[in-house]
Amino acid sequence: MRRFVRFAGLVCVSAAALLSGCGSGISLDEPIESRIWRLSSLGMQPVAASGDLQRDAQITFDGTRVTGSGGCNRLTGGYQRSGSSLKIGPLAATRMACLDANRGALESSFVGALQATTNYSLLGSQLSLLDAGGRTLAVLESR
Numbered sequence: 038m039r040r041f042v043r044f045a046g047l048v049c050v051s052a053a054a055l056l057s058g059c060g061s062g063i064s065l066d067e068p069i070e071s072r073i074w075r076l077s078s079l080g081m082q083p084v085a086a087s088g089d090l091q092r093d094a095q096i097t098f099d100g101t102r103v104t105g106s107g108g109c110n111r112l113t114g115g116y117q118r119s120g121s122s123l124k125i126g127p128l129a130a131t132r133m134a135c136l137d138a139n140r141g142a143l144e145s146s147f148v149g150a151l152q153a154t155t156n157y158s159l160l161g162s163q164l165s166l167l168d169a170g171g172r173t174l175a176v177l178e179s180r
Contacts, residue, residue: 069118069157070098074105074164074177079146081173092140094147096177103128103151107144109135112151123166126152150174 076084076094087093087108096105096112103116103125114128128148135141153174156167162179 069123069159069164070100072179073097074179076147076175077163077178078173078176079143079150080175084143094143096151107147108140109133109137109144112148118157121156121158123154123157125154125166128152147175 074096075086078084084094091106092108094106094108096103098116098118101115101117102113104111104113106112107130110130110133112128112130114126116123116125118124128151130148135144150166153168154166155169156171158165158167164177164179165173166175166177168174
């Protein structure tokens, strides 16, 4: 019986230690900088990769700048990150015509999500951009 109680206590302590690391899912030890983040969902809608890396909506954080593509146009702007807060923008974009109306709409929504971001959550290779209410605006995957 004593062995069982000791074992159960050890299991509880181990579980508590593991769960305390779960918290918000944010790993400040794993920066978001210097990685290419490809858009995988916008809100709750999945976004399929085009197969052409140059045409996918994606961003990269470097220093104090964010650069990338909305799918049609190149994007650039500033960002600030502190703890779990993330502010992106204002963003500037090239003004190339987007011949595919769906890609144009996706780009517009992606830029809007980037500029509405106030917080983020990082879980492995998945970066979730969140609004002030904690709702997911976009999910990006690093490659």
